Amino acid sequence: EAQVTQNPRYLITVTGKKLTVTCSQNMNHEYMSWYRQDPGLGLRQIYYSMNVEVTDKGDVPEGYKVSRKEKRNFPLILESPSPNQTSLYFCASSLPGLQNTEAFFGQGTRLTVV
């Protein structure tokens, strides 16, 4: 089954404690991205990756890092989480090119930073 898998689904952590949210896709997609969803702000892109070893900032990259060492995985790293990073996070993947406009999303990771 084609899917994007995020882990963990729920996470409560304390300010300043480094954490990683993993994302893996089994569709051999080149393009992957991370979004956060906040009330009244919709989905905002954090980082994206066009292919292995190619990453770039989205709309709201501050406080986040990503890496793309292999095609299927695109982890999101919070080196020093803060309460304003409490949010619902989604990873997505798609094929490159405008003819492939459908992105597949993971089920989300609800992060709470206290």
Added chain:
Amino acid sequence: DQQVKQNSPSLSVQEGRISILNCDYTNSMFDYFLWYKKYPAEGPTFLISISSIKDKNEDGRFTVFLNKSAKHLSLHIVPSQPGDSAVYFCGGLTGANNLFFGTGTRLTVIP
């Protein structure tokens, strides 16, 4: 600055009637526009898209209309069904594959 705007946070429609969800955008460089549907505790799922060179795209009960001069698009659902109750996100896709979303509209279809 929000490049894609959905000014109606919520919409309620009777089952069987038409649902019309609206979306405005400011970025003239969007090449595609997409609609995603999101149920609680799930990720968004793709619904329908339209190229910026088209003015209409239809897929079953779902039709998207694009008015480039007004920088406005709308999603029509006919007939609306209770299973359509969800949050709908409008998105604009750039040539660099970056997808900008609106804030979403919560549709409730009343049986």
